[in-house]
Amino acid sequence: MGVTSPLKAQTHSRSFTTKFLPYVLYALLPVALFRFYFHSFPSPLSSTDQLPHGNRIILTSSSSSPSSLSLSREQETANEAPCNYTNGRWVQDKMGPLYNGTTCGTIKEGQNCISHGRLDLGYLYWRWQPSQCELPRFDPNTFFHLLSNKHIAFVGDSMARNQLESLLCMLATVSNPNLVYTNGEDNKFRRWHFASHNVTVSVYWSPFLVRGVEKSKTGPDHNELYVDVVDERWGSDLDHLDMVVLSMGHWFLHPAVYYEGGSVLGCHYCPGLNQTEIGFYDVMRKAIKTALKTIIGRKAASGDGIDVFLTSFSPSHFEGEWDKAGACPKTEPYKEGEKMVEGMDADMRLIAVKEIEAAKASANQFGGLRLEALDVTKLSLMRPDGHPGPYMYPFPFGNGVQEHVQNDCVHWCLPGPIDTWNQIMLQVIKRWRR
Structure with a gap:
């Protein structure tokens, strides 16, 4: 009907x-x-x-x-291209950091600028704005979700430790890290465990990535590097690692003698040793090659995958003498175009970027191996205000302004600009998982 x-x-x-x-x-x-x-x-x-x-x-x-x-x-x-975080500018950000220096117990004393009395806290209220895309705020829960049941290792010099402590502090805002292992002078080998997501985070002191003997008061007054042999203090643990963040550069500026194939290759800044001066650029390139080749070779042989980041060189900002009160006195970032990546900073950055690209081609024949350069040279260069400076020591001007005060214009205050490194790293991990 x-x-x-x-x-x-x-x-x-x-x-x-x-x-x-x-x-x-x-x-x-x-x-x-x-x-x-x-x-x-x-x-x-x-x-x-x-x-x-x-x-x-x-x-x-x-x-x-x-x-x-x-x-x-x-x-x-198909048309979605990875965001290029290399170029951009620092813009003011009212939100500020996720954490502060008084609530995170993992910060090395020398980088805890807030607790050491730094009063000009404007350096905390800037964020990196890439030129052609957005960089989201770091989300600890997303990090845990993507890396649950994984072991992440930071391998390298004190910049690796600096970046590691930044990550730990941001993750600690939602989950408590338990220190489960510590060893070495100044706790250079440490490991934390986040029970909530079964995430392990480790740091390995290895300033050259390859095997080396560091200068000391009782030994030689120069470093000794074996550029074709990986540092097994971290290399021997590769079977247990799911992600590695490599960081090096500043230690290659020190006097050193280099070895390759059991013979002396040359030296850097070694008057009186009767060795051939060869500089450090090619040696640094060889060290990176050895580290990446070892990771790829061992992981490919075992059939296991791994994610690898290589953090590019982070410039220092000394102005004048390192022991003057104003060695890095700026309180704001450089403006776009005010400071360029050039000279040694540009050369060391380029070595890292080129070597990671070459390693990608080698890793493509194996499944589960992903490599990326964490290119932070420019964004770091533009932040002369983010270093501890005289606040590497507690209240350096408590008794008035002194002419000679040791400054740290290499490492970064926590919280500070180095938190951005981990922001970018998380975005790359998200892209990989997609």
Whole structure:
């Protein structure tokens, strides 16, 4: 019964039409409203469908058929390029850091600028704005979700430790890190465990990445490096590591004698040793090659995957003598174009970037090996205000301003600009998981 076709409806009498027409209209009204709503407004996206700014898919009209929508999603995915975090500028940020120096117990004393009495806290309220994309605020819960049941190791010099402590402090805002291992002078080998997500974070002191003998008061007054042999203090643990963050550079500036294949290769700044001066650039390149080749070779042989980051060189900001009260006195970042990456800073950065790209080509033949340069040289160069300076010691001017005060213009205050390194690292990990 009822109207089943417009053509049949025309054969009925006028009274029949008059009697049943209102019911037909009432029946069609919900259908019309349904089509109007779902073809006039975009469907809400779930949290897993959110795409970076500039790559978001928007449904605009009823003309988008299922086939065209599928094609547009494929095109968006294919055209989505990784964000380039290398270039950008520092912009003011009212939110400030996730943590402070008085609540995080893992910060090395020399980088705990707040507890050491630094009063000009404006350096805490800046964020890095890449030129062509957004850099989201670090989300500890996302990090834990992506790296649950994983072991992350920071390997290298004191900059590796600096970055490690930044990460620990940000993660500690949502979960408590338990120190489960410590060894070596100045606790240079440590390990923490986050029981909430079964995440392990370790730091390995290895300033050259390869095997080396550090200068000392009782030994030689120069470093000795074996550029073709990895430092097994971390290399022997590769079977247990899921992600490695390598960091080195500053220790290559010190006097050293280099060995390769059991013979002396040359030296850097070694008057009186009767060795050939060869500088340190090529040696640093060889050390990176050895480290990356070892990681790829051992992980490929075992069939296990690993994620590898190589942090580029972080420039220092000494102005004048290192022991003067104003050795790094600036209180704001450099403006865009005010400071350029050049000279030694540019050369050391380029070595890291080129070697990680070369290693990628080698790793592509194996599954599960992902490598990336954490290119932080420029964003670090533009932050002369982020170092401890005289606040590497507690309250250095408590008894008035002294002419000679040791300054640290190499490492970074925590919290501080180095937190951005881990922000970028998390975004790369998110891209890998996608």
